[in-house]
Amino acid sequence: MNVRLRQDAIVRSLRRSGTSTIAQLAAEVGASRRTMLRDISALRDQGFVIHAEPGRGGGLQLDPQSVQTTARLAVTEVFALLISVASMRAAGNLPFLDLADSGLAKIEKALPSDKIRDLRRFLNCLYVGQLAPQVDISNLGTMDPALLPAFETAFLRCLHLRFQYRDAKGTQSSRYVEPQAMLILPPLWYLVAWDPAREDFRHFRMDRISEPDYVEGATFRRRNVVFQDGVRPIKQSPR
Amino acid sequence: MNVRLRQDAIVRSLRRSGTSTIAQLAAEVGASRRTMLRDISALRDQGFVIHAEPGRGGGLQLDPQSVQTTARLAVTEVFALLISVASMRAAGNLPFLDLADSGLAKIEKALPSDKIRDLRRFLNCLYVGQLAPQVDISNLGTMDPALLPAFETAFLRCLHLRFQYRDAKGTQSSRYVEPQAMLILPPLWYLVAWDPAREDFRHFRMDRISEPDYVEGATFRRRNVVFQDGVRPIKQSPR
DNA sequence: CAAATAGGGTCAAATTCTGGCACCTTTAAT
DNA sequence: ATTAAAGGTGCCAGAATTTGACCCTATTTG
Numbered sequence: 452m453n454v455r456l457r458q459d460a461i462v463r464s465l466r467r468s469g470t471s472t473i474a475q476l477a478a479e480v481g482a483s484r485r486t487m488l489r490d491i492s493a494l495r496d497q498g499f500v501i502h503a504e505p506g507r508g509g510g511l512q513l514d515p516q517s518v519q520t521t522a523r524l525a526v527t528e529v530f531a532l533l534i535s536v537a538s539m540r541a542a543g544n545l546p547f548l549d550l551a552d553s554g555l556a557k558i559e560k561a562l563p564s565d566k567i568r569d570l571r572r573f574l575n576c577l578y579v580g581q582l583a584p585q586v587d588i589s590n591l592g593t594m595d596p597a598l599l600p601a602f603e604t605a606f607l608r609c610l611h612l613r614f615q616y617r618d619a620k621g622t623q624s625s626r627y628v629e630p631q632a633m634l635i636l637p638p639l640w641y642l643v644a645w646d647p648a649r650e651d652f653r654h655f656r657m658d659r660i661s662e663p664d665y666v667e668g669a670t671f672r673r674r675n676v677v678f679q680d681g682v683r684p685i686k687q688s689p690r
Numbered sequence: 691m692n693v694r695l696r697q698d699a700i701v702r703s704l705r706r707s708g709t710s711t712i713a714q715l716a717a718e719v720g721a722s723r724r725t726m727l728r729d730i731s732a733l734r735d736q737g738f739v740i741h742a743e744p745g746r747g748g749g750l751q752l753d754p755q756s757v758q759t760t761a762r763l764a765v766t767e768v769f770a771l772l773i774s775v776a777s778m779r780a781a782g783n784l785p786f787l788d789l790a791d792s793g794l795a796k797i798e799k800a801l802p803s804d805k806i807r808d809l810r811r812f813l814n815c816l817y818v819g820q821l822a823p824q825v826d827i828s829n830l831g832t833m834d835p836a837l838l839p840a841f842e843t844a845f846l847r848c849l850h851l852r853f854q855y856r857d858a859k860g861t862q863s864s865r866y867v868e869p870q871a872m873l874i875l876p877p878l879w880y881l882v883a884w885d886p887a888r889e890d891f892r893h894f895r896m897d898r899i900s901e902p903d904y905v906e907g908a909t910f911r912r913r914n915v916v917f918q919d920g921v922r923p924i925k926q927s928p929r
Numbered sequence: 930c931a932a933a934t935a936g937g938g939t940c941a942a943a944t945t946c947t948g949g950c951a952c953c954t955t956t957a958a959t
Numbered sequence: 960a961t962t963a964a965a966g967g968t969g970c971c972a973g974a975a976t977t978t979g980a981c982c983c984t985a986t987t988t989g
Binding site: 491 | 933937
């Protein structure tokens with residue numbers, strides 16, 4: 452058995468049984484007592500808090516607070532999680548959101564600091580409101596998975612964005628715009644952008660955008676976007 | 691040099707230099723070409739996105755989007771994130787959910803397998819529908835943070851649940867029920883439970899529940915809950 | 930005190946990791 | 960078309976690490 456798997460098994464066993472002895476654990480995972488001691492030591496090095504009582508009736512116990520898991524995440528994935536939770540918070544009062552937030556805070560804290568800055572700046576472009584009842588949401592399209600990376604770069608570096616847009620009538624057109632904000636009217640998402648050709652703001656439904664691509668070198672200035680009533684920025688959760 | 695340290699060094703080097711070849715990396719960390727290839731393969735297994743170009747002028751490149759972060763999360767926090775994203779997916783077609791999902795999948799993968807099983811079983815108790823328009827959502831209460839751990843245990847081990855409930859008129863009462871399902875009618879959450887005293891199902895708004903506590907030893911049998919039209923289980927995302 | 934428990938040191942055996950090599954595929958330059 | 964530079968895979972013997980056995984000590988309970 453692999454070292455990693457065995458140590459996971461030890462943690463699981465300790466979690467299940469509450470308390471057990473080195474000998475019991477050794478028998479359970481099929482290793483020697485000595486190896487158990489080494490594994491316990493290694494787990495402690497990894498940050499697990501394991502209480503030990505010597506003497507009769509003694510044994511090992513995993514600190515219940517330290518049930519934890521370590522994962523490696525890509526920044527885009529963290530972005531996506533943050534956006535999910537933030538828009539959820541904006542949409543209404545849902546349970547367990549504080550827990551989700553504290554989990555996210557830990558993830559965020561583990562990011563390199565420049566990435567945290569980017570992330571905050573990106574979140575600042577998000578706005579939330581209520582969906583107008585007359586909008587037809589019966590046939591939602593699927594979102595292009597390339598949206599997030601392209602949008603992230605375009606927003607952060609203030610670069611023009613090029614994409615294909617399919618309007619309500621189904622007509623395809625090619626667009627070239629300055630992305631200014633993202634507007635969430637649950638369950639719809641819109642890109643709010645300045646269209647330099649038409650010299651006006653336009654709203655684009657995200658599920659109708661495809662083949663997004665930022666244009667290297669083509670920077671622009673932020674404009675003051677005026678939203679209708681009831682639309683507010685996604686507040687960053689207090690951290 | 692330790693395997694873990696060496697692999698970390700590779701990632702750091704790739705981040706620094708942008709692109710480099712197997713041979714360069716090998717020289718840098720003082721290992722052979724073969725070991726480098728094995729390490730790269732291992733890093734990919736760990737979720738790092740490493741682009742490779744064969745042929746002259748080729749080399750390795752760390753996907754700039756995949757700056758990785760490692761974080762330690764408590765299991766309840768993972769639960770909360772999963773529930774958030776799952777209920778979001780159920781509520782509508784939102785962007786970036788697949789990315790959020792892939793992030794969650796990595797987190798989930800890092801959990802001990804018994805916890806994954808628990809987590810899936812818990813998610814199976816979640817149902818989603820549309821909120822009836824006549825419900826007054828003007829004064830939502832706040833969710834008791836103790837809900838998740840207590841509910842988790844009660845659902846997983848089929849234990850009776852005791853809690854304080856404040857009904858629509860503001861009257862407090864003490865309840866003792868069999869938790870059968872959780873129903874989400876965004877933005878409201880309900881506990882669907884069998885009340886043995888009244889011999890009937892009852893819905894409890896989650897934001898009106900406080901001081902939840904499961905009753906050790908008091909197990910019950912799952913009942914067949916019949917939901918009204920439009921309510922469906924939260925599908926587990928395909929993993 | 931005796932028994933049960935955690936914790937550690939040492940060393941040979943068992944296991945895993947590493948490096949070298951042969952060979953394959955892709956790409957670009959000549 | 961040929962050649963060189965790059966990534967990728969399978970295999971094997973030797974290097975390195977991990978494991979188990981045996982030794983010990985310290986602490987707690989009956």
